[in-house]
Amino acid sequence: MEPAAPPPSPPPAPAPAAPGSAGLVCAQGRNLRAVLCQRCGSRVLLPGAATFARRELLLPAMRKKAAAAAAAGGGGDVLREHWLVRDMFSFENVGFTRDVGNVKFLVCADCEAGPIGWHCLDDKDSFYVALERVAHE
16 A cells, blocks of 8 residues: 555644644744654754644554665554654754655664655655654653
8 A cells, every 4th residue: 555645735734732742842833842763862853943733644664764665555554743844954864765656754864763754755845754753852
């Protein structure tokens, strides 16, 4: 099952913080704390680099980069709470899988664990990092 990439649409407005994101989102909807890889602790985003957004996205189960790209068609999780990053140069440390259809998955550049996020090639300015797939400090 290939991840369904929705047609390009206007970017989502900052969503109000949900109970699972309490203490992570400031009044302006940005990340209050640094975003880290759950596996190795590598810093992915600095505080204030992303905006909280709600969007349903299918991410394959967590694995190393090569396995994530190969297994993109087999199962995964529908995740709804994300950090939306508008500029790929805002990341401190992130890698990308090979194209899977019109999607690239985001992985930790140090340990290659992931996918931690999703990027549709049709929308060059939207990178989603799933809150459930990262840690915060």
